[in-house]
Amino acid sequence: MAKTSPSNPNKKTAPQPNAKVRKLRKRIKKSKQTSEGIQSYSNRRRNKKRKIATSMLAIAILLGSGGLAIAAAWISILFISNPQQVSWLNNFVPGWVKVGSNEQRPHTVQEIQTEIKNQQRIVGEIVALESDTQESFLLPIFRDRNNCNTDCKNIVELRIYHLSTDFEWRSPTKKYYDLTTQFSVTGPEEDEVIAPLVEANAEETAGSSIPLPVSEIGRFDKDAPNPGIWYYLRGDRSSGTNQTAYGYVLYYNSDRRNLQQMISWTSPTGDLPQWEQVTGNDEKELVVRQTVGLEPRLRVYQVQPTEFVVNPIKLSEITLKPSVLQDEAYRDALLIAQSGLWTPAYQWLQFIVKQKGKIPSAAQAQIDLIRLHSQLTKKLADTSWASPSQSVLADLIDGRWGEALKVFEASPQNTAEITTLLKADTGRLESRIDAALQINPNRPEVQAWKALIIASQKDTNQAYKWLNTQSKISPDSLSYIKKLLAQI
Known part of the structure; x- marks a missing residue:
């Protein structure tokens, strides 16, 4: 029979929780475990969704890049083989870029003339651009004026063509030309044309703002400065004994293939502008005669450089204001x-x-x-x-x-x-x-x-x-x- 140790009356024992407290503690512990489990499950689910979204985005990017590459390759093939099928790109590119346009493909001279006639306009005579009109030329385009009895054709446009250099358009029997410049023409206003006559009291009215027609184009072959090519546009106005000539001076930059309007001019004597040696410089000046009766008036223009690459020169008028010398x-x-x-x-x-x-x-x-x-x-x-x-x-x-x-x-x-x-x-x-x-x-x-x-x-x-x-x-x-x- 085992011996039992006698109880120590001085030793204190921890009080034991009753049954309700023990149940409450178990419930709290279980609740914590459940909450941690739910949170862990939620994090795992969120990470899984993020990985799936990232994968799908990567796949979409790869598919999109591949699609763009295929589309770009296909457009390139069409542009080379048949440019007309990609002409819709003109809606998304700057105005000066023309993709697949019928007007921009090279044409023969006969095709050019036919196109102009179909537009109810008149083809002018070819004007030499450089030494050989077979390589390049300037073509004036006319239109009939309404309610007109004499000299009823006026120039509305100037076009410049160059022989196409594309291998596709080289032919032993035909010559194809690229349209390199289109220049719209509107004549100077009447009040500007008759201004010298009004100042000299040779015209009673100041004129209107109605543009007057120009009907002639010519080239300054004599004494014009180089490089480049100089042209004039001319019209004529009759009023009593006054026979006024007027128009524009144009400059063609051969390097840039650019046609530029330099000045407008008017001459009550009916004279064309002339290149003359006025100041003694290397280049001659352009002289416009505006003498009325015995009252002399000359306008003199010098060729001067500009900072623009496309238009590297300008015509600057010599004036008496302001005084150059402070004397x-x-x-x-x-x-x-x-x-x-x-x-x-x-x-x-x-x-x-x-x-x-x-x-x-x-x-x-x-x-x-x-x-x-x-x-x-x-x-x-x-x-x-x-x-x-x-x-x-x-x-x-x-x-x-x-x-x-x-x-x-x-x-x-x-x-x-x-x-x-x-x-x-x-x-x-x-x-x-x-x-x-x-x-x-x-x-x-x-x-x-x-x-x-x-x-x-x-x-x-x-x-x-x-x-x-x-x-x-x-x-x-x-x-x-x-x-x-x-x-x-």
């Missing part, structure tokens, strides 16, 4: 030139240049423009005119004040005719007189013409009042001018 005497000379006193201005400028020595090329260009006008006015003044009024007009335009007074005094008939001339002046003579007085207010011959023009347009009393304002006029000059006024 008071030089500015005064330009002032009297702008008033129309070309010869006195040029004489003054020659003296200034002699003093200064070397001057900038831009200043020399302004001087050369004045010299060119002076040559015209001197030629007119040297002409023997049958009419006293024309003789006086030519002298006054050239600044020959004393010679003009001699004609005025020659006979009563001369006096009456010249008085009528002065009365009809619209400002071109008086502006010259005022400019001369501004530079030298004490010149008796100029003072005399100022008094005469006031007396002709107003009355002699007004002329006397003006003379009284001239404090530095000499007694002899005053007596002489009053004698002239008494003849009116």
